[in-house]
Amino acid sequence: MSSEPRNLTIAEAQREMREGHLTSRELVSAVLERIASRQGEVGAFITVTADAALEAADAADARRRSGSERGPLDGIPVAIKDNLLVEGVRATAASKMLEGYVASYDATVIGRLRSAGAVLVGKTNLDEFAMGSSTENSGLGVTRNPHDLDRVPGGSSGGSAAAVADAQALAALGTDTGGSIRQPAAFCGVAGFKPTYGAVSRSGAIALASSLDQIGPFAKTARDAATVFATIAGHDPLDATSSKGNVAGDVADALARGADQLTIGIPREYLSGDLAPEVAKAFEEVRAKFESLGHKVVEVSLPHTNLSLACYYIIQPAEASSNLARYDGIRYAPPAGTGGSLDERYLHARGVGFGAETKRRIVLGTFVLSSGYYDAYYGKAQSARTLITRDFDEAFEKVDALLTPVTPTTAFKRGEKSSDPVAMYLSDIFTIPANLAGLPALALPAAPRGTEYAPDSMPIGFQIMAPKFADARVLRLGVQYEEA
Amino acid sequence: MSRVSEEEVSRLAGLARIELADGEAARLAGDLENILEHVAAIEAASEAPRPAVGAGSFREDEPGDRPGESSARGAFPDAENGFLKVPRVLPSHE
Numbered sequence: 001m002s003s004e005p006r007n008l009t010i011a012e013a014q015r016e017m018r019e020g021h022l023t024s025r026e027l028v029s030a031v032l033e034r035i036a037s038r039q040g041e042v043g044a045f046i047t048v049t050a051d052a053a054l055e056a057a058d059a060a061d062a063r064r065r066s067g068s069e070r071g072p073l074d075g076i077p078v079a080i081k082d083n084l085l086v087e088g089v090r091a092t093a094a095s096k097m098l099e100g101y102v103a104s105y106d107a108t109v110i111g112r113l114r115s116a117g118a119v120l121v122g123k124t125n126l127d128e129f130a131m132g133s134s135t136e137n138s139g140l141g142v143t144r145n146p147h148d149l150d151r152v153p154g155g156s157s158g159g160s161a162a163a164v165a166d167a168q169a170l171a172a173l174g175t176d177t178g179g180s181i182r183q184p185a186a187f188c189g190v191a192g193f194k195p196t197y198g199a200v201s202r203s204g205a206i207a208l209a210s211s212l213d214q215i216g217p218f219a220k221t222a223r224d225a226a227t228v229f230a231t232i233a234g235h236d237p238l239d240a241t242s243s244k245g246n247v248a249g250d251v252a253d254a255l256a257r258g259a260d261q262l263t264i265g266i267p268r269e270y271l272s273g274d275l276a277p278e279v280a281k282a283f284e285e286v287r288a289k290f291e292s293l294g295h296k297v298v299e300v301s302l303p304h305t306n307l308s309l310a311c312y313y314i315i316q317p318a319e320a321s322s323n324l325a326r327y328d329g330i331r332y333a334p335p336a337g338t339g340g341s342l343d344e345r346y347l348h349a350r351g352v353g354f355g356a357e358t359k360r361r362i363v364l365g366t367f368v369l370s371s372g373y374y375d376a377y378y379g380k381a382q383s384a385r386t387l388i389t390r391d392f393d394e395a396f397e398k399v400d401a402l403l404t405p406v407t408p409t410t411a412f413k414r415g416e417k418s419s420d421p422v423a424m425y426l427s428d429i430f431t432i433p434a435n436l437a438g439l440p441a442l443a444l445p446a447a448p449r450g451t452e453y454a455p456d457s458m459p460i461g462f463q464i465m466a467p468k469f470a471d472a473r474v475l476r477l478g479v480q481y482e483e484a
Numbered sequence: 485m486s487r488v489s490e491e492e493v494s495r496l497a498g499l500a501r502i503e504l505a506d507g508e509a510a511r512l513a514g515d516l517e518n519i520l521e522h523v524a525a526i527e528a529a530s531e532a533p534r535p536a537v538g539a540g541s542f543r544e545d546e547p548g549d550r551p552g553e554s555s556a557r558g559a560f561p562d563a564e565n566g567f568l569k570v571p572r573v574l575p576s577h578e
Contacts, residue, residue, distance in 0.1 A: 088555075240542055306528075321500060325500075347502065352503075360519075366500045367496055376527075377526065383534070387529060390532075
């Protein structure tokens, strides 16, 4: 075998297993050994489910021996962000509020991974309740960027991104509310895909901001991300926002068909401002590569882009303050109470159970929804959301897809922005618009797979966006880029 | 737009049922001030209809089994005679 099993892509591992050179037990064992040896430094996981993973790997090997394997994820080790419910396993959302909570059912996406034979290796670290851009807001541990331990992995799905980048899983699931899959994917040098809002069921995801949240995959390649996405996508009666369209089937067709020549727009608003020189240079090379692949690349304008960050940091805290009201210190195995009245128990549990950023956003959300401020903030933000969405609609009348940077800079140092909330929020500036408009968006490393990163040459990502439910187009462009 | 005082933060935290430690209200007031200064950019947005959210695929409201009821009960700290138990809400007149 040319490569250590843990370094294989999903597609390569399947080929090795099909040809009898590798078993799922060997692959899963290699990944578990990697987790054990790197957890102290990288800290990608909150919970590792080694015994259950080996049992599932043996079951996958038995299926393969009997000729009843289940498809491209059968026997493949996958990590799960710890705000997605896996029955019988702790689901903490990296909050002390849920430190003792054990999920009583599988999220729909988990059920679909299990049915496909995927092997769940553990639950990954995140910013508490998925609020943050560095995974420094976790109440349950530190995750570091595997390419430079002094830097953050991004967030909020920092554990999932670090796990895939460091060969501690072949793929992972994350959630993306304002960039929480794409920003850490860019910082860690892996593929991260936020599907169209409604393409993947959110049943069993711990809700943050329900009009923005979406579950999606991390993987080493866009092709692998497409495989995971096709497995978890599709209608679910348990999520009223889930679409009845056949997005997963479209992906399989698109990847089989290969690439068309498309018109790709670059929004000029994304290239002004504080783009780091190395990011600007890498993006220019990405643009040139798409042109060399036969696509027509043109400039477009999204004139309300400058409202995105303000719009997001009103709507997101407003919805979060409402969603997080359920953590009352009574349900979900809360931190030990002090007795007293019901109201005193609420106040105490939420005071000690939530971390600083969570409290900040709940109070901010309560403010923008409160009488006297609602119209000036929340009402205005809703208008802005419509304007931002219309910008995209108009752009997509002229172009098939959009190409942008993912982040203004590469991964920043730990502690660099943790005391300045606004500086931290600015790292999401290019990812937020896709959530506000519900669009599919893929973050992919600009450099080829196998590139060695170092503290002075950290990963740089780029982003592809397309109209709602054109997930297949986004993934196909990503696959074309990485395989050219 | 508006300035947020420490008293206002304490009032909002009370509405959100969050007990603040000493000095936390002052810190939060400073943070909110900075954030609100930044999000004041929203004033520039012209009026537009509010967006509709989601695909809206509703299902019939039919009773059915959801797994995990007993483990959900198990995550609750106290129970009595099959009921979940919380501290007294209304004062006792006995």
